Amino acid sequence: MSKEKSSRKPTLFEVAARAGVSEITASRALRGSNVVTPETLQKVQEAAASLGYLRNRLAGALAGGPSNQVGVILPSLSNIVFPDVLKGLEDRLEHAGFHPVLGISNYDPQQEEQLIRNLLSWRPAGLVIAPSGMTDASRAMLSGADLPVVEIMDIDTDPVDMAVGMSHRGAGLAMARHLIARGYRRLAYVGHDIAHDHRAAARLDGFRRGLTEAGLTLAGCVTLSEPSSVALGRRGLHMLLQDGGTPPDLVYFSNDDMAVGGVFHCMAAGISLPDQLAIAGFNGLEIGQSLPVALTTTASHRTLIGETAAGCILKRLSGEDTARMTDVGFSLVEGGTS
Amino acid sequence: MSKEKSSRKPTLFEVAARAGVSEITASRALRGSNVVTPETLQKVQEAAASLGYLRNRLAGALAGGPSNQVGVILPSLSNIVFPDVLKGLEDRLEHAGFHPVLGISNYDPQQEEQLIRNLLSWRPAGLVIAPSGMTDASRAMLSGADLPVVEIMDIDTDPVDMAVGMSHRGAGLAMARHLIARGYRRLAYVGHDIAHDHRAAARLDGFRRGLTEAGLTLAGCVTLSEPSSVALGRRGLHMLLQDGGTPPDLVYFSNDDMAVGGVFHCMAAGISLPDQLAIAGFNGLEIGQSLPVALTTTASHRTLIGETAAGCILKRLSGEDTARMTDVGFSLVEGGTS
DNA sequence: CCACTGATTGACAGCGCTGTCATTCAATGA
DNA sequence: TCATTGAATGACAGCGCTGTCAATCAGTGG
Numbered sequence: 001m002s003k004e005k006s007s008r009k010p011t012l013f014e015v016a017a018r019a020g021v022s023e024i025t026a027s028r029a030l031r032g033s034n035v036v037t038p039e040t041l042q043k044v045q046e047a048a049a050s051l052g053y054l055r056n057r058l059a060g061a062l063a064g065g066p067s068n069q070v071g072v073i074l075p076s077l078s079n080i081v082f083p084d085v086l087k088g089l090e091d092r093l094e095h096a097g098f099h100p101v102l103g104i105s106n107y108d109p110q111q112e113e114q115l116i117r118n119l120l121s122w123r124p125a126g127l128v129i130a131p132s133g134m135t136d137a138s139r140a141m142l143s144g145a146d147l148p149v150v151e152i153m154d155i156d157t158d159p160v161d162m163a164v165g166m167s168h169r170g171a172g173l174a175m176a177r178h179l180i181a182r183g184y185r186r187l188a189y190v191g192h193d194i195a196h197d198h199r200a201a202a203r204l205d206g207f208r209r210g211l212t213e214a215g216l217t218l219a220g221c222v223t224l225s226e227p228s229s230v231a232l233g234r235r236g237l238h239m240l241l242q243d244g245g246t247p248p249d250l251v252y253f254s255n256d257d258m259a260v261g262g263v264f265h266c267m268a269a270g271i272s273l274p275d276q277l278a279i280a281g282f283n284g285l286e287i288g289q290s291l292p293v294a295l296t297t298t299a300s301h302r303t304l305i306g307e308t309a310a311g312c313i314l315k316r317l318s319g320e321d322t323a324r325m326t327d328v329g330f331s332l333v334e335g336g337t338s
Numbered sequence: 339m340s341k342e343k344s345s346r347k348p349t350l351f352e353v354a355a356r357a358g359v360s361e362i363t364a365s366r367a368l369r370g371s372n373v374v375t376p377e378t379l380q381k382v383q384e385a386a387a388s389l390g391y392l393r394n395r396l397a398g399a400l401a402g403g404p405s406n407q408v409g410v411i412l413p414s415l416s417n418i419v420f421p422d423v424l425k426g427l428e429d430r431l432e433h434a435g436f437h438p439v440l441g442i443s444n445y446d447p448q449q450e451e452q453l454i455r456n457l458l459s460w461r462p463a464g465l466v467i468a469p470s471g472m473t474d475a476s477r478a479m480l481s482g483a484d485l486p487v488v489e490i491m492d493i494d495t496d497p498v499d500m501a502v503g504m505s506h507r508g509a510g511l512a513m514a515r516h517l518i519a520r521g522y523r524r525l526a527y528v529g530h531d532i533a534h535d536h537r538a539a540a541r542l543d544g545f546r547r548g549l550t551e552a553g554l555t556l557a558g559c560v561t562l563s564e565p566s567s568v569a570l571g572r573r574g575l576h577m578l579l580q581d582g583g584t585p586p587d588l589v590y591f592s593n594d595d596m597a598v599g600g601v602f603h604c605m606a607a608g609i610s611l612p613d614q615l616a617i618a619g620f621n622g623l624e625i626g627q628s629l630p631v632a633l634t635t636t637a638s639h640r641t642l643i644g645e646t647a648a649g650c651i652l653k654r655l656s657g658e659d660t661a662r663m664t665d666v667g668f669s670l671v672e673g674g675t676s
Numbered sequence: 677c678c679a680c681t682g683a684t685t686g687a688c689a690g691c692g693c694t695g696t697c698a699t700t701c702a703a704t705g706a
Numbered sequence: 707t708c709a710t711t712g713a714a715t716g717a718c719a720g721c722g723c724t725g726t727c728a729a730t731c732a733g734t735g736g
Contacts, residue, residue: 024725027723054455055722055723058461059724061396064723078425099439099441102440118435144390351692351693361694363715397721402694
């Protein structure tokens, strides 16, 4: 015990000395290089173990070794969508020995820029970002950084490097067409904070386009400037229906949380689904599908987006080249609520 | 353009040269030290901006500067509980300029140990971990690492350094007492994968203890070895009730997801709540409270756990000393389902 | 027996930054 | 006028590791 310089951590030098080899050989041994003799390997491993050696990757990365950190910037963790994406990312990265370094932008371009600067200063191996209105400075940093960058969620805009996601405008449009084909004519909308959530806005835009195609217009629209939640959907539908005038025959919600709230309102108010009122959401969350009457919705492949984005980073790092755009698509889920 | 060595990033040296000061002065200026003259500060900032300089924190941290990374190890992201905790963590850390570096252990002590080793090798400023049966090696690394470590969720076991959480055993016990006081006598349980989720197991244990206190035993018990979900809760209750014999008057679910599934089963099967059957859950999720009939449950303060844990790390880093154990408590939510 | 080959190992020089001290210099008071 | 002080700046020496290239050495064929 007295031999140790108290709290200082053992370095590679000490491991090497103990194993009777040079630093670089110890380094190679511990990194699993296949040029070291089995005996050397064992000596080094034993030395490291007995010293309680812990590799310092800061030094390694600085000296030119690879980093196994991947920056991840998401706008929020409150919306279940992003934990789902993160799960996909984490899962794929973990298997390759990488770690996500997380930053939350709160849908704010300024914070986002700050995060990019911060995360890049750790020289990560790659960056995954769900953009929230990137500034010019943000774009400049990303394109100048010389690392794989994946913009996720959306594929409606041109990415700096790569993009993985789906067309939200397309999803809204598809849902409108589907519902109109099923005979609905008085279609209304209940949504959450659209000013910040531009993907929800894109869906609404697509939905409207679908109505226009069929010569229709929105038969009612309530948007509340709060984050989406079940309670908000419930309240939103309540407000919409109180509005007097001919009631809609269907309500498209900004997402499933909101839609489930709508379903609950109907249950509580004795409105029968889908005869009196039909409901559609977006995301394909488990909760919606486990409802007594399954929710009509669009399944977004959130975890797949994460997995695919991670895959792009890893692929690029291993030298392969990758698609600039990956559309993971979406699928209509015909439930019982419409 | 030709002046630049093509893709090599500008270093502090170049910034300093351009500003006509020494490296260390440039360093101080960019780090916001208050010993540099305003003029010097401006010169350096201009030089940095015009060069597109991006600080390299790898080098900084290696040279003895502080790290702003905090390792975070969670067992899963599928269970909404952990994103909630992560949200609290992230929020507090972000405000202090820190970033969580994430690892998911999948409830596996071996993976957990691997993650600890990996994350510590980046020399983070602190570590937050929701333990999943830490190995001796894990404990050894944590106690030898000389950084603030917070074990979260549970406070039923003795931590290496600090702990923030609640007593799950206590929560189960409190719920049992509450329900028994309300007159329920035939109490059953429906749960998910308890083998891996030892916190759910602890709640069940506490619940049982409460029954024993009152001279009762569990009037039925279904546990399914799958991750918790609404669908699983629905299925679980269905199985429990098919079991023949006298039906229970209340079912305690392993968490709110499961309990909501139970509520849905009742709705679909025409079982009236809470007359024919009462239901209780755990967590206090938004969805349960927005149900047509609000769920009786125990609110766990998940985000608060994250915030508090982050607070402990930050406090310790700033030299203050911190409580070894922080109990964030829980609160009974008396809904309409019991 | 010797040049030659391939497999291991090692010496060296940094990676880019910051802590620690030392230095400079103008302002202050005696 | 000169010693004294404090503010601003700088020189230096690493932090711990890995890429690059050179050296070593046993085994091989001529």
